[in-house]
Amino acid sequence: MANTTIKTSITTPSKDQWIEGAARVGLTAKGIVYTLVGILTFTTAFKLSNAAKSGSKADVLQWIQDQPFGQILLGLTALGLLGYTIWRLIEAIKDTENKGTDAKGLAQRAAYLSSAVVYGALTFYAAKMVLGNGGDSGGGNDTRQTVAQKLLEQPMGQWLVGLVAVGTMAVGAYQIYRALSEKYRKKIKESRLDKNIKQLLISAGKLGYIARGIVWLIIGYLFLQAALQSDSSEAGGTSSAFGFLEKEYGSWLLGVVAIGLVCYGMFTFVRARYQPIHTR
Template identity: 30%
Template sequence: MSTAQSAEHAARRAQDSAPLRTLARVGYAASGVLHLIIGFLAVQLATGDSSGSASESGALQQLSEAPGGAVALWVAAIGLGALALWHIVEALLGVPGSESAKQTAARVKAAGKGVLYAVLAFLAGRYASGGSGSGGGEAQEGFTAQILQLPGGQLIVGAIGLVIIGVGVFHVVKGWRKKFLEDLRTSGPGAVGKAVVRLGQVGYIAKGIALGVLGGLFVLAGVQSDADKAGGLEDALKTIQDQPFGAVLLILTGVGIAAYGVYSFARARYAKL
């Protein structure tokens, strides 16, 4: 057996292990907690009584300040790290159950998820150890400013925005058409119920809208060559708030993001792993 084959065998064996599966489910639950907090902070933002940034960093900060927050954050970091590893293995070795013609797209999607969960795991560990992260909007603006200085920087930033918009549209379609059910056990003992389906629909659509607005900010930053136009999730939510009937729209978005959080708890149980 070659070195590459041995590495692939070891990776698949690790992915098939019960401990990694369990920890990956913990990762989904941790994601649920973060989305619940973000949804709550978004509603607070809409009512003018915000107690923190309505973003992943803001959610982690809120969790760190809660009783037992450090322990919860370490658990979240481990679970999110396991979930990242799970998806990275899929990206490298292939996604089981995906058609051959769609395997490349499935691997790219798995890689994106792996990177996202790895970043969240890192941030959770950083907050758990007493550190802090840069504000989501400030970090994105600094990142965008660096890219704009590169040759073709405006096009790169605009392309990033279009990709984020595409991810947002994907979430909306996935929610509307109930495509997320492909990720869950929908038959047999302990199958997912109708309430989870509704939560998934509302959650995916709300999250998709927020991502679409976030992507739009990046496109605007690229078109105007102005890093200040870019931002993080809270900036996207504030953009929603600035629209006609913005407070109502933001409350609905916050409730939808919280619904995605509750759905993530169900996903921790019903996910196909």
């Protein structure tokens, strides 16, 4: 009996080990994408490189593919993004974070599900590129414009697009709130961080969440314009948001946001290493 008990205690934790592995690999892949988005956006904004048209996630995937051994690197990135997608789905469906079924909990789980959909689409796009069937790098914008167009075709379509706009801006505002309230720090076990770089990593996380929030706010604003003008071409993704920033406020502000996205990517690496991953 004692031997059975010991055996059970040893083997049980490994049952869901694949979920934790998928989460950590997925967070690493997400960190790579955001870091490259920030770097390529910064270099493009100041004409330091022509590596990307806009610094969108689709452009980043294209940049990875263009590197030596690009197909292999892109395939590994796609697998990482798939892991992230699966983890977010599990969080949404199994409620591994114990968010509950009240309004607040369901809203958080819906956010996990939304994240799974977004990164699932990015995984699919990366897989198509690996197989030689990838589209152009404007895919992110085209997808959002397609969504806006489909909604506009429905009864009360402008209101539906308006709701998407409000929801997207709410996500952006919440990202900034998480940064300023420092709630994002709950994502990691700070006690395990090296004391010499702890404050630098925490500050990077704050700047990163603010930058990400700004991008979400602009994407929401673009959807709002699509609703008000009943024109799906007004909607757009990250590349449109970057274009809006550069046009309205200049390359310097775009550069600051780009640096913030690099910081978000770096903090995501920290999450991949130090975030507690719940599997049940």
